[in-house]
Amino acid sequence: MGSQPGSQPYLLSARSVVKHFGPTSVLKGFDLSIARGEVHAFLGGNGAGKSTLIKIISGQHERDGGTLEFDGEALGASVGAHRDAGAIAVVNQELALLPHLSVAENIAMPRLRRAARPYRERVAETIAMEALSLIDPRFARESVRRRVGDLTLHERQLVEIARSLGSGAKLLLLDEPTANLTAAETGRLFAVIRRLVADTELAVLFVSHRMREIRQIADVCTVIRDGKTAIDRVRLDCITDSEIIECMGQSIVPDDSAAKPGSPTPRAAARSDVSAAQHGAIVVKHAHISLTVAPGTIVGLAGAPTGPIALIETLTGTAAAHVWDVTCNGVPMIYANCAAAARAGVGFVSGDRANKGMLGTLPIIDNLMAARRIVERRYFARNEELMEGMGLIEALNMRVRSLWDLPSTLSGGTQQKLLVARWLALKPKLLVLEEPTRGVDIRTKREIYALIRKMAAQGTAVIWWSTEYIELAELCDRVLAFDLDGRPASVLHGEEVNEAQLANATGMAA
């Protein structure tokens, strides 16, 4: 199977690549072939080994076995052995940016390869302008001189992508580049990729969990499952979504597994409270918009990131200024910090998993108990925490070997479940979620949906910010839509919560 690019050899071929991390083997003899001038979708569940393979190709990890051939030459196994050529550019999930340096310098840096050469700020700025303008000309003009450390996560993603596009590489490895982009930016990114692929025979390896994006941009796909090749180079027009998902090993959990188990959650209950401040309901107000978040309902936030961020910061006690007026039973809910918010019953799962979620140097058990220890002012670890931890792990079907392992031993999806699970037993009044399913495979997504529905059924009000309209439509009783400038635009109820209406209300295509 697969499409051979005539007599031309592949730009990159990986054969029987093997990689272990300690006793765990992540890649067990993986094959991948990428031809010049193609966009190659690379799919697989969480922990299947996608990011590891990308890091091996780009020389960030050593491989333990197998061969890599790039542009007709064998690549060495050691770290950094083949980076000098600059022919392979990578956008990792963890952005590789230099926060103290300017946007211009960050983008120009990969081209500065000789230590003794002069560095000219203006040249760097021109390079950065060219690369950034491909995706967002306005952002380019406003930001080339700003420090990357002062940018938002979303702006940083733009910088990172611009750097890879402007690097002149022959192969571009994009590991979920669209995770933090708006639909418009994704559209422009795709247009640039198409043009580069057509004009320069650039090859792109593209990782995404969004099937629709993959259909839009990719020609060929390879699927990895459990460290091995499940599908090797199949044209996307010859395969259906469900066939791909089946090969990823994701179809074990049926779509409706998370269905509401006779809970009082669903939309009927939600609609009855539209009128008034129901007991325990939280009311958020800003200008002419007012929204009631009743216990047990799931309210979505959609639209340009600045809007949801301002509201979430107010709710969780991290805001510098309060543009939102938040009350519960008429009592203002304004907190000095996250700990005060948590003690008052506001749970928060940040979208910045690495920096504002996980305590990376502490074992899993401490991560699981982090919120409880704050809320109950526990200053010493307790024995019963081990039981609580085991209970949570079993209840949530998390693949964890030992409670004493570090969270870095878990896959991204499992880490995300852990962060939500922190709040499960605490039954908070309000749970605020920032894109809890970003970069998570379909199966884990369903598990996280189930977890959130379960918490809603316990009487928790949920506020959920997501950039994926499909999941908002599936989960939310109501959605607060923000316009392109981040101002609250409208509230969608019940049946109005669908992709078309969401796209209309936020001004962003799905």
Add this chain to the structure above:
Amino acid sequence: MKSITPALASERYRPGGGLRRLLSTYRTEMAIAIAMVIVELAVGMAVPAALSGGNLTNVMQAAAPLVIMSFGVLLVIITGGIDLSVGSVFSLTGMITGLAMAHGFGAIASSVAGLSVGIVIGLANGALVTFVGLAPFVVTLSTYAIAGSLSFIVTNGNSLPISDPNYWLLDSGTLIPGMPNYLLWCLLLLVGIEFSLRKVVAGRWLYAVGSSSSSARVIGIPVNRVRLTAYLLSGLLASFAGIVSVSYVSNAEATAGASLMLQSIAAVVIGGASLFGGTGSAIGALLGALMITIIQNGANLIGVNSFWQGTVTGIVILIAVLLDRITKARR
């Protein structure tokens, strides 16, 4: 990237703004310079002799070794590391130079012997930090202790007079007429390092490594080489400061550098560098070192008990760091 033709690039964007950009780049440094002048004027009000040309020359000459050493420490701190060994390297360099002269070697050979101390210890620090992956604090704490004790061992704790009668020329001679050499060394290093940091790729790599070493690695910057070079230069400059100082006082003493390690780190921090890496400038380090020396000189002239000098220096460091924090938060 020739194939990418930006349609909208540089339409409203104009490069340039030379002076304004220069002013904004050196904000912190200007603030320190102003603070320094204020401190010196305050001392001058109490003791008018402080502002005499003779005293200002004294201050500069006394500051020179600290200035030179601070430049080296700055390079390491920009990469996010720390070098605690510089004070001991300074002392050991003086002892080795003096010892070589006592054994009949010429001034140049003795100086080279002294500088080799910095090269060896700098390379050892760099290799242990980069290739073995040990924490800079621990590595340089060890070499600080080792070099410090060696400087006592080599002469059994005795101080050594410098035997070459012309060795003072290194510090106070005038290669350029009218400009004493200590000033020349400081200026050459200032210009050379500041230029390299701003306008040469290698200098930008130092900041990149300090900003995020993992990102720098992904981008393709030779992180190990950059780190190794920073520690090597730090050792070498500490040694150079050592021979300049020995030339100045004509005497090698095992305790000569004891207080300089903290002072050089303080100078770099007062000069606006962050101990987390990624920031700092040579001009700032120079001003920081001058500031510390001016405070000591002023305290001496006013007659403050020397036991209080550490307290004053400590408070100045805190004020400098707090002001920096406040102005950054405002922006």
